[in-house]
Amino acid sequence: AQSVSQHNHHVILSEAASLELGCNYSYGGTVNLFWYVQYPGQHLQLLLKYFSGDPLVKGIKGFEAEFIKSKFSFNLRKPSVQWSDTAEYFCAALSYNTDKLIFGTGTRLQVFP
């Protein structure tokens, strides 16, 4: 079955540390890739997306992600996290084959001041 894997379930960082959250998808063919963020008490918000073109995409709040087709990966990065980045992060993939948006299980990020 097609799936999205997020290997980091819970990440704890201090402010100013660098962040990288892993995401791998199992689809072949054309995919659209997304990162969503859910801040405490808020709804899911789109952080960034990749459809085609430059594999390095920039999103809101200083986040970026790199699409590496050969590795089926779309890792999320931020060079210096802030306490306000504490949230749950979900990777999602939309395959042209299945036509469904499939989510990973999420990574809970805690940033301590």
Add this chain to the structure above:
Amino acid sequence: EAGVAQSPRYKIIEKRQSVAFWCNPISGHATLYWYQQILGQGPKLLIQFQNNGVVDDSQLPKDRFSAERLKGVDSTLKIQPAKLEDSAVYLCASSLDHYERPEQYFGPGTRLTVT
């Protein structure tokens, strides 16, 4: 621009009772989705509408779940009768058009507890 609206935000019912959730998508969005998010998991698609037609309901437990999107705008999701395992957050999302502009925007969700 107003976001996706959902109500109620919380609902507690006993098993075998029925419940309904309402969603109003972003104005002009043709595609509407209902997801189920169980604690510790990512959202799972239940049903997808394009305007007022069902595009995908393959993961909807049709013996107890039903959904409609009359007039191609707002939508309701119903569970009848509810089971304990239906306890979850039910998310509604919309996109401008699933095939041209597939990025989805989510509502705040309805947290359902079945006791």
